Amino acid sequence: MxxxxxxxxxxxxxxxxxxxxxxxxxxxxxxxxxxxxxxxxxxxxxxxxxxxxxxxxxxxxxxxxxxxCRPWLNGMELLEDMQRSKHTLSSGDKETDSLLQGGLREGQLTELVGPSSSGKTQFCMQAAASVAEKQDGSVFYIDTGNSFSARRIAQFICGSSDAAALRKRVLSRISCHTVYDIYTMFDTLQGLEVALRSQVQKNVNEYRLRLLIVDSISSLITPILGGSGSQGRALMVALGYLLKKLAHEHNIAILVTNHTVGAGESGKTKPALGETWKSIPHVRLMLSRDNRNSNCTISILKHTSMPSGQTVKTTMTRNDNQQYL
Known part of the structure; x- marks a missing residue:
């Protein structure tokens, strides 16, 4: 800069x-x-x-x-982004992939919104396992709440005659980084960008980074938004810009999670981080779960090429004693 x-x-x-x-x-x-x-x-x-x-x-x-650092917002850029040839990565959930016409799109920032214990972290780990196992790509997983579980990811890996070797190979492609504040986040993304540029210069394609996960983005941003000043909002916008820049320049699919907050007397909930953040993700998905069972509903809140409001029901499987996150 x-x-x-x-x-x-x-x-x-x-x-x-x-x-x-x-x-x-x-x-x-x-x-x-x-x-x-x-x-x-x-x-x-x-x-x-x-x-x-x-x-x-x-x-x-x-x-x-x-x-x-405002995100790309004009119609021509959105149209060009939609028409650009991009691959999709399976999220590991057939119903969600069907809803998104293939899955998580490379070059775009997808946000998964949901209340606590709705299954956001499980969705992230399932996507990480799917990309590392089935699409020969590496995953950069940023954990902001100490909720990453290699054991849980291993449970998503399909069985085979040599299951132990497969789990080892898949887990070796997932790099987890613990980040607890937004300044460390900027440092982490800066280091990642340097590494990606080095790979491009050296023409390194083996197990290239295909998916970047931030679980959760709101845990980093919410603490800096207090008060009437513009500092927190500016940092939030800059972080969104850096994520979209990484997605665009290196053709990476980015998945971030966000929590929900109450919307006043109506009793309804809405995504956290406000109107400024709302314009940043290319795709926004809402995840909700029936507390009586493992049935979940995923709906489209925003999409660059699909109408909002479309929903799909899915089941978040889990083992006994495994809690939703």
Whole structure:
């Protein structure tokens, strides 16, 4: 990304004084700023004689990030994205694949929304097992709630005469990374992007990354959205942009999960993270489960090439003592 100096012409607040303050904390580019803990930076600015001006500069930077990192929204780009030849990856669930006309589409960000214990994590692990086993691809799994289970993934792998060797081979293609805050998330995605570019330069195609899972995206974003400032919203938009950039440039299918929140007196629930995030995913799916049994319903809330409202019923199988997540 651009050095901070390149922003001064249109934004005088990003002057030499502000840049010196940032550089003293290792921030030389917009990317450095994005990866830094903004709350820590604001606290450091508070100790300076020109605190008000520095904090204004931080706010302006966040506003610039939000504007420049807005997701693709115009109709022509959506049409081109839909018409571009892309493969689909099986989610591991036949009914869901049928609903989505093949499964999770490479190059797109799919969001799975659902209340607690509806089966979102199980869906993610099932998709990871399916891609690693049946489609000879690798999976990058970001776990934000310590809910990843290699044992559970192994249970999704089809049996064979050499089941142990198959499980070992499949699990070796799934890389799990534990992330508990949004700044570590940016670091993780940055490292992944560097690795992917290196593979392209070296023409490495064996077991290329085909699926990136973030379970759950809302666990990282919700804590930074409090208050009336724009910092949290700007970081949320920037994170969405980086995910879609990875999907688009490296032809990866991305699956993220999100929880639901109450919608006031109506008693209905809606996806968390608000209207700003709503525009980011290419596809939004709602997952609900009948608490009396294992029957689930998946419905389309948003899709680039299909009408919303379509639903399918499926069954989330599980072993005894295995809890929904």
């Amino acid at each position: 651009a050095p901070l100096k390149h922003l001064e012409m249109e934004n005088p607040i990003i002057d030499a004084c502000f840049r010196d303050f940032c550089s003293s904390h290792g921030i030389l580019t917009v990317e450095d700023f994005l990866l830094h803990d903004i709350y820590e930076l604001a606290a450091l600015a508070e100790r300076q004689e020109n605190a008000d001006r520095l904090k204004e500069g931080i706010t302006v930077m966040l506003s610039l990030i939000e504007v420049k």
